[in-house]
Structure formats: structure tokens, C-alpha cells
Amino acid sequence: MMDLTQPQWVRHVVFHPFEGFEDLRWKKGGTLKYTVIIIIALFFSMIAFDRWCGFQFRPLPDALFSVVPYLMRSVVYFLAWVVGNWAVCTLLDGEGTMRSICIYSSYALIPYVVSTFINVILSHILVQEEQVFFFAVYYIGLIWTGILLFSAIKAVHQYSVTKTLAAILLTVAAMLVILFLAVLLLSLFQKVYVFFYTLYTEILYRIKV
Amino acid sequence: MKQHHNFLRRQCAAILCSFAAAASALSLSVRADEHYDVYNYNRLGEAIPSQAGYLAERTVSGTDLGTAALSNPQDLFRDSDGCFYLADTGNQRILKIDRDFSRVLHVYDRFTMPDGSSTTLKTPKGVFRSPDTGLLYIADTDNSRALVCTEDGSVVQEITKPDSALYDAQLTFLPQKILCDRAGNIYIILSNTTKGAAMFSSDGEFIGYYGANAVARTAKVLADHFWNAIASEEERRHSTRTAPTAFDNFDLDTEKGFIFTSTSSEISDTDTVKKVNPEGYNLFGYMSDYKWGDLFSAWYSGTSYKTKIIDLDIGADGSINCLDQKTGRVFQYDKEANLLFIMGGTGDQTGTFSASGNVSAIETAGDRCEQIYVLDAGKGTVTVFAETTFGRTVHEATALYNGGYYEEALAPWEEVLRRDGNYRRAYLGIASAYYNMGRYKDSMDYAKKADASRSYNRAFERYRAEWLRAHLNGILLGIAVLTAAGLLFRRYRRRRQKGSGKGGAAE
Numbered sequence: 001m002m003d004l005t006q007p008q009w010v011r012h013v014v015f016h017p018f019e020g021f022e023d024l025r026w027k028k029g030g031t032l033k034y035t036v037i038i039i040i041a042l043f044f045s046m047i048a049f050d051r052w053c054g055f056q057f058r059p060l061p062d063a064l065f066s067v068v069p070y071l072m073r074s075v076v077y078f079l080a081w082v083v084g085n086w087a088v089c090t091l092l093d094g095e096g097t098m099r100s101i102c103i104y105s106s107y108a109l110i111p112y113v114v115s116t117f118i119n120v121i122l123s124h125i126l127v128q129e130e131q132v133f134f135f136a137v138y139y140i141g142l143i144w145t146g147i148l149l150f151s152a153i154k155a156v157h158q159y160s161v162t163k164t165l166a167a168i169l170l171t172v173a174a175m176l177v178i179l180f181l182a183v184l185l186l187s188l189f190q191k192v193y194v195f196f197y198t199l200y201t202e203i204l205y206r207i208k209v
Numbered sequence: 210m211k212q213h214h215n216f217l218r219r220q221c222a223a224i225l226c227s228f229a230a231a232a233s234a235l236s237l238s239v240r241a242d243e244h245y246d247v248y249n250y251n252r253l254g255e256a257i258p259s260q261a262g263y264l265a266e267r268t269v270s271g272t273d274l275g276t277a278a279l280s281n282p283q284d285l286f287r288d289s290d291g292c293f294y295l296a297d298t299g300n301q302r303i304l305k306i307d308r309d310f311s312r313v314l315h316v317y318d319r320f321t322m323p324d325g326s327s328t329t330l331k332t333p334k335g336v337f338r339s340p341d342t343g344l345l346y347i348a349d350t351d352n353s354r355a356l357v358c359t360e361d362g363s364v365v366q367e368i369t370k371p372d373s374a375l376y377d378a379q380l381t382f383l384p385q386k387i388l389c390d391r392a393g394n395i396y397i398i399l400s401n402t403t404k405g406a407a408m409f410s411s412d413g414e415f416i417g418y419y420g421a422n423a424v425a426r427t428a429k430v431l432a433d434h435f436w437n438a439i440a441s442e443e444e445r446r447h448s449t450r451t452a453p454t455a456f457d458n459f460d461l462d463t464e465k466g467f468i469f470t471s472t473s474s475e476i477s478d479t480d481t482v483k484k485v486n487p488e489g490y491n492l493f494g495y496m497s498d499y500k501w502g503d504l505f506s507a508w509y510s511g512t513s514y515k516t517k518i519i520d521l522d523i524g525a526d527g528s529i530n531c532l533d534q535k536t537g538r539v540f541q542y543d544k545e546a547n548l549l550f551i552m553g554g555t556g557d558q559t560g561t562f563s564a565s566g567n568v569s570a571i572e573t574a575g576d577r578c579e580q581i582y583v584l585d586a587g588k589g590t591v592t593v594f595a596e597t598t599f600g601r602t603v604h605e606a607t608a609l610y611n612g613g614y615y616e617e618a619l620a621p622w623e624e625v626l627r628r629d630g631n632y633r634r635a636y637l638g639i640a641s642a643y644y645n646m647g648r649y650k651d652s653m654d655y656a657k658k659a660d661a662s663r664s665y666n667r668a669f670e671r672y673r674a675e676w677l678r679a680h681l682n683g684i685l686l687g688i689a690v691l692t693a694a695g696l697l698f699r700r701y702r703r704r705r706q707k708g709s710g711k712g713g714a715a716e
Contacts (some may be wrong), residue, residue, distance in 0.1 A: 055657050056666035061253060127670040128663075 006031050013107050017147045021104055021155030032099065035106040042109055045116035054123035057134070068205040077175070080182075081105060084174030085153065089167055094157030104156045108148035115141020211485060244561050245538075247553030252633055252660045260629040262541065262550030262600030265560025269310055269591045271297075276304065276308070276313045279589035284348075284386065285570040285582060289340035289463065295573070295584070295591075296336045296347075303336050310593060317345075320391060321363040322358060328364070330356075335386035335398075340463055342393060342411075348384035355384045355397055360565075368395065371407070371415030379618045386458055390487065391466050403455040405489070406470075420470060420489050422453040424496055425479035456483065462523040467492070471521040473534065481518055482529065483548075483633060491602065493546070502533050502540050520570045526580035526608055532571040532583060539564035539571060539581060539594070543607045547634060550603075552594055553583065560594070563587030577604040599628045605611045606638055615641040633659055649675065 002023060004012055009029040013020035024030050047070050049061050082105060086098050096104070115137050122134055153171075154164040215232055224698040242264065249259035271278040278342050280299025287293050290313065293306040293403045302318035320328050335348030346363065347356045357366035370382035386398040393411035396419055405421035424430055454474035461468055462484075470483045481501040493499070502516025519534035527544030538557040542548055562568045567587030574580040579601075581594040596604070606621035619642035625635040636659035643652035645665065652668035677684070 054669070055653070056662050056669055059658060061254060063376060125673075127673070128666045129670075 002027055004029065006034065010034060010107060010110070014110050014148070017144070017151055019108075020121050021148075021152050024104070024107075025155050026101075030100075030103040030107065032103060035102050038106040038109055038113065039075060039078055042078070043070060045068045045113045045120075046074055048120045049116050052120050054126070056128050057123045057126075057131075075198075076179075078105070078109075080175040080178045081171065084178055085167070085171040088170045088174050089153075090156050092157075092163070092167055092170075094159065094167070096153075096156035100156050104152035105149065108145055108152045111144035111148065112141045115144075235458060243552075244556055244558035245552070248551055250504055250548060251396060251631065256504075257631050257632060260599045261552065261597055262603060263539075263552045263569070264596040264597055265552075266580075266593045266595040268559050269593065271589060274304070274306060274311070274313045276316065281586050282567050282584055282589060283586060284335045284589065285584045286570045287572045287574055287582070288338040291574065293582070294336045294338055296333050297342075298332050298350075298586075300332055301333065303330070303333060303345075306412050310591065317347075317362055319362065320358055321488065322365060322367070335384065337386075337388045337461075339389040339393075341391055342389065344389070344393065346387045346389050348387040348397065349458075350383050353382045353384075355387055355395070363499075366413050368397070368409055368413050369591060370405050371409075373415045375417055376415055388459060388461050388468070390461060390468065392487070396468065398457060398459065400457075405453045405456075406459065407490070416699065420456070420468065420483065420485040420491070421470060422456055422470075422480040422483070423491070423494070424451050424453045425477040425569055453477075454479070456480070458518075458520045460521055460523050461526065463526065464527065469523055471518045471531065473517045475513075475515060475517060482521060482531065485546070499546065501531055501542075501636070503536065503538070518675075519568065522571045524571050524573040525576050526578060526604065528573070528578050528604075529569055530573055530578065530581060532568055534566055534568055537564075537568050537585075539583060541578070541581075543611060545611060548609075550600065550608065552581075553592075560592060562592070577601065577608070599625070603632070606635070610634075610638045610641070615645045618642060619646075637661055637664060640668065644668050644671075647671075 002012075004027070006029070009024060013024055013030075016023070047067070049056070050070075051065070082098065082102050084102050085105070086096070088094075089096060089101075118137050118141075119134055122137060126133060150164060150168070153159070153167060154161065156165075157167065159167060216324070227682050230380075243261055245263075247259055247261045248256045249470065275592035277300065279295070279297050283298040285293060286295075291308040293304075293308075293310060295304040295306060297304055300318075302316055302417065304313050305315040306312070307314050318328075318329060322328055329353035329580060330347065330349050333347050334350045335346075337346040338344070339346065343360070345356075345358050345360065347358070349356050355368040355372060356364050357368070358364045368384075370376070380399075380401055383399050383400050384397045386393065389395050392417070395409040395411070395413075396406040398406050402418070403421065404418040406419045406685065408416045408419040410416055433448065433451060437448060440448065454472050454477045456470035456472040458473070459468055460471045466487065468485045470480075470485060472481050472483075478500065479497055480493075482493065491497075501518055502537055503514075506513050506515035508514070514535050516536070517534045518531045520532045522530045524530060528549065529542040529544070529546065531540045531542070532555075533540065534537075536553075538551055538553045540548065541550045541552075552560070555564045556562075562583065562585045564587075567585055568583055569586040570584040572582040572584075574582070577596070579596045583592045583594070584590075585592065602621050602624045606618045606625055609615075609618035609621065615638070618638050622635045622638040622642065625632050626639070629635075636655045640652045640655035640659060640661065641664065643649070643655060644664070649668045649672035653665055653672060656662075656665035656668055
């Protein structure tokens with residue numbers, strides 16, 4: 001029963017929101033290779049949405065484009081989610097490992113990524129007055145991903161519904177803490193860098209004189 | 210000031226590099242003619258080099274006009290006959306100057322009162338001549354009165370501090386600027402009230418105040434509003450009151466009868482320029498927070514060079530010409546408040562004005578604002594700016610475009626683009642023209658260049674409809690073929706599955 005190949009697993013999980021991840025866990029399916037592909041696709045879907053959108057929907061002027069926010073919104077948020085969830089759920093008797101959280105969470109993101117790409121195509125066909133279709137696709141993708149993510153966390157840690165909810169809330173809190181610490185660390189390193197740079201210029205001046 | 214220039218120059222340089230070499234060469238070759246930076250703002254609010262719409266033609270002093278040097282002149286007015294009236298404030302006189310602005314026609318320094326006695330002025334700060342009554346209106350500031358007199362200097366009416374319950378008796382009456390609307394009502398700006406201009410009927414009776422600014426919606430005002438709502442009567446009486454900033458100059462749009470006011474306050478950006486109808490209602494109220502003048506203010510040696518609109522003039526074509534006292538710049542807007550040109554600056558050369566705080570008045574002449582006159586109180590001179598070929602093309606295109614003649618505006622807009630490829634409104638204008646002509650694809654291209662998604666959307670909608678109509682047969686055929694292929698493929702697969710299914714049923 002259920003000897004699926006990896007691509008078949010992806011399909012099974014996405015189209016069976018409630019028992020898909022349980023099956024995946026039972027049969028130890030899923031691979032990190034797909035996680036990487038999905039996160040890269042997420043990154044590019046966000047860029048495509050802002051860059052390849054039909055001009056009638058484009059909110060962002062070309063001159064203001066920077067790749068950093070997109071990296072932040074895809075890769076960094078995903079990593080923070082995985083680490084935060086792992087940290088929280090290890091304390092809450094979760095059964096998931098870092099690897100399985102990575103795989104399950106990323107599989108759950110597929111509807112969102114797909115809906116974003118569909119929207120990029122739609123934006124070349126629709127006019128502003130027909131934005132509803134645009135939003136419909138967006139929200140279907142978002143809610144679908146939300147449900148998948150919920151059942152992914154529930155399956156990977158073998159939690160009850162309430163415990164899953166609590167775990168997700170705590171994970172979000174943990175993400176905030178992680179991001180805060182990351183920003184702090186970054187600014188501290190910057191200070192250290194500035195310190196050494198000042199030292200360097202000071203020495204340079206002394207040598208010259 | 211220097212920093213501001215450097216900032217602009219740096220920005221100009223950065224943007225120039227990124228544009229086509231041809232366009233930059235074009236802008237640079239013209240820039241050498243002016244003694245100040247000629248720039249405009251792009252869609253993102255960045256200052257970019259632009260072609261000059263006006264060139265400083267000459268500077269006229271009191272001696273050039275055949276009279277004594279001007280002393281701290283505060284107001285300049287051009288009447289419907291084309292003659293100029295200049296309030297030579299420090300010399301206690303009003304000058305009437307001819308249409309070419311080359312010589313003085315008459316000096317008003319002595320007036321005959323109705324009872325036959327003679328009177329003089331004391332620091333007159335405002336002058337106006339009504340096209341309807343033909344009378345001269347003078348704000349005789351330090352005499353605490355306003356005079357209405359005929360062409361030959363005999364006073365027909367003297368307006369002094371109103372003895373009315375509406376006018377606070379403790380307030381002084383120091384008229385700064387004056388004008389008379391088409392109904393004959395007289396408006397006087399006083400320096401000590403925020404309620405608006407004092408309004409007098411044609412027979413000199415005080416009616417009330419007119420056209421006060423709105424209170425800026427700052428966080429403190431909102432907080433006070435909240436606390437006042439829950440405070441008791443007693444507490445409310447002791448709470449602070451918020452007053453709007455007072456406007457300190459105005460001009461009558463002779464064509465339409467609107468009064469435009471300008472506010473030079475440095476603490477508030479609300480209602481910098483208002484367009485007030487005879488009822489006192491601000492038609493620019495929906496853009497109360499519109500940023501007039503420079504979008505960014507420079508800081509240099511502890512001084513802020515934030516735009517301070519000291520005077521404005523409505524041209525015959527409805528354009529709004531604002532004079533910035535801080536930077537000595539003139540900002541010309543069309544009647545829809547779209548920025549057209551920026552000219553002027555501070556310095557000692559023609560076209561620049563004495564440093565910070567000395568330009569005092571602006572006037573325009575011509576059907577399309579061919580000339581702009583700027584009064585510099587510090588130097589006691591009037592600088593005349595004349596429209597360039599580029600300026601004429603832009604004015605022509607703008608007038609046609611604002612009038613709804615989009616197709617007629619196409620040729621002038623294209624000419625504008627040949628001279629300045631950065632002029633965004635030209636792209637918008639061409640997009641509208643092509644849209645009206647039914648060239649939707651071209652309209653989309655130009656809307657894209659103008660970065661205007663609304664115009665693009667409009668053209669795209671029609672383009673899509675056209676495309677669908679043209680390709681309807683193909684689309685229907687495609688759908689039919691695809692459906693048939695899908696059905697066939699499904700049947701084929703089912704048959705194959707049935708065939709192999711028997712063999713693989715062991716699973």
C-alpha cells in the first residue's frame with residue numbers, strides 16, 4: 001500500500017490536506033531535495049510577482065527593486081520558522097526532527113507558490129476592475145497553505161488540534177525572538193567592524209605622519 | 210545653500226549617468242545658460258535636470274525706471290490693461306509702470322481725501338487695481354488703513370479699523386495685502402489673525418472673515434480632540450486651543466473669480482496654497498497636504514531651506530506661479546496643480562535673488578504667462594523671466610491637454626519629448642492622445658514609460674477587447690481542438706490501463 005515515488009508524494013500531500021502528512025510520516029516519504037526546490041521557487045515567485053506582473057498591477061517602480069527583502073521574506077522566514085518550531089516543539093514533546101519539519105513545512109507551501117505564479121500569468125490577462133479573481137486565487141492559495149501547514153505540524157509532532165495551535169503561536173513568538181536576536185547580532189557585528197576599521201585608519205594616519 | 214546645490218548636482222549626476230547619452234548631452238548644453246539649477250521632479254519625487262521653461266531676461270532697478278532706487282518694495286501688481294503697480298514700501302509711495310516695464314508713468318505719494326485735505330502713505334505693503342471698478346486699492350499698513358482711490362489719486366473711500374461686534378476691539382488693524390473681487394467686496398489680509406482675510410462690502414462695511422486655513426491634523430490636535438470629548442465643561446475652558454496657520458498673500462483669478470491664497474508658515478504644510486470660491490470654500494481642500502514647492506528641504510549651516518511660499522500669481526491661462534522666499538525659486542504649476550517649471554535661485558547674477566527672505570512678490574504677463582516678474586525687496590529690483598521655446602511648447606500642450614483636446618496636444622507633446630526626454634507629463638499626454646485615437650498598443654507603451662498604471666490599464670482593457678475580437682475564431686478553434694485531444698487521450702489511456710490492469714491486478 002502507498003508505495004509512492006517522491007513526485008507522487010508531493011501530489012498526495014497537497015491534495016489530501018487532512019491525512020496526507022500522516023501518510024507521509026507513516027511511510028517516511030519526502031526528501032530535502034524538494035524542500036530546496038520549493039523554497040527557491042517561493043523566492044522566485046515573489047520576485048516574479050513584483051517584476052513580471054502585468055503593468056496595470058505593478059505597484060513597484062523599477063528603480064526601487066532590491067533582492068534583499070525577497071530573500072528575507074522567503075529563505076530567512078522559512079529558516080526562522082523551522083528553527084523556531086523545532087526549538088518550541090522539542091520542549092513540547094514533539095516527535096519531529098529538524099529534517100522532517102523542514103520537509104513537511106515546505107511541502108505545505110506549494111499551494112501558495114503555485115497561486116503566486118498563477119497570479120503572475122493572470123495579471124497579464126486581467127484589468128484592474130477584475131482584481132477579484134486575482135484576490136480569489138491569492139486567498140485560495142493562502143488558506144490552502146495555512147491548512148496544510150497546520151496539518152503538517154500536527155502530523156510531524158503527533159499533536160492534538162489544540163496543542164498544534166499552541167505550538168504554532170509559540171513558534172511565531174520564537175520566530176520574532178530569533179529575528180530580533182539576528183538583527184541585534186548584525187548591528188553588533190557592524191559596530192565591531194566599524195571599530196576595527198577606525199583602528200585601521202588611525203594606524204594609517206600615524207604611519208603617514 | 211551650497212549643500213542644496215551640491216545635493217541636487219549629485220543627484221542630477223547620478224541620474225544623468227543612467228540615462229541615454231543623447232538626453233544628458235541635451236540637458237547639459239542648455240544648463241550653462243542659467244545661473245541656477247534647472248530641474249524638475251520625477252515620479253519618485255527625485256530632482257532631475259530639466260530643460261528651462263523660462264530664461265531670466267533682464268533685471269530692472271528703480272533708476273532704470275527713471276526714478277529713485279526702490280526701498281524694500283513689498284508688492285507688485287499688473288492690472289488688466291497691462292500696467293504695473295509697485296508698492297515702493299520704504300519710499301512711502303506707489304509707482305505706476307508702463308506695460309514694457311521700462312519707465313514710471315506716475316508716482317502716487319500724495320492723495321486727496323474726499324474732504325479736500327491731502328494725505329501720504331506710511332509703509333504701504335499691498336496694492337491692487339480692480340478690472341471691474343477701475344479703482345486702486347492700497348494697503349497703507351502703518352497708517353492702519355486701506356485706501357481706495359481713483360487713477361488720479363483722489364481717495365473715494367478710506368477703510369479703517371472696523372467698529373463692529375465681529376471685530377475684536379483689542380486687535381490692531383494693519384493691512385498687509387488687499388484685493389477686490391468681481392462683486393466689489395474688498396479683502397484685506399491682516400497680520401494678527403488666523404481667521405482669514407477681513408472682508409468688507411463695497412461701501413466699506415465689515416462683513417466678516419474669509420477663507421481661513423484648516424487646522425493641520427497633527428497627533429497633538431487629534432489627542433486634544435479626544436481629551437476634549439471626554440473632558441468636563443470646566444476642563445474644556447482651560448484646555449489649549451488649536452489655531453490654523455494664517456495665509457499671508459492672495460491673488461484673484463480674474464478669469465474665473467476664485468481667490469488663491471498662499472501661506473508661508475514654516476511649522477505647517479497644511480493648505481499652503483488654497484483655491485477659494487466666493488463662499489469661502491477651499492476647492493483644493495482634497496489636496497490639503499499637497500507639497501508645494503521643493504519636495505525636500507536642505508540643511509546648511511544650521512539653517513533649513515524649507516520652501517516658504519511668500520506670494521503667488523494666477524496667470525491668464527490659470528497657471529499657479531508660486532514664489533519661494535527661502536530659495537528664491539519660482540514654481541510654476543498648471544491649473545490642475547501639476548508642476549511645470551522651476552526657475553530662479555539665490556545669488557548675485559541675473560535670475561537669482563538676494564539670499565534668504567528677500568523676494569517679496571510675483572506677477573505674470575501674457576496669455577500663456579510669457580513673462581514672469583519677480584520683485585526682490587533686498588536688491589530693490591524686478592527680474593523679468595521670459596518663456597523659452599521649450600516653455601511655449603509645454604504651455605501649449607498643457608493648455609490643450611487640460612482642455613481635453615488630447616489628439617491636438619499630441620504634436621506639441623512630441624516636440625516636448627524631443628527637447629526633454631525626462632518630461633513625464635509628455636508621456637502621459639501622448640498616452641492619452643493615442644488612446645483617443647484608438648492606438649491602444651502605442652498608448653500602453655507610453656503609459657508604461659510614464660509609469661502610470663491607471664492609463665495603462667485603460668488602454669490595455671481596450672487592447673484586450675480588440676485582440677479577443679480579432680482572434681475569437683482562433684481561440685474557439687483552439688479550445689475545441691484541445692478538448693477533443695483531451696478526450697481522445699483519456700480514452701486512449703483508459704484503454705491502455707484496462708489492457709495492462711489485468712496483468713498487474715496482483716498488486
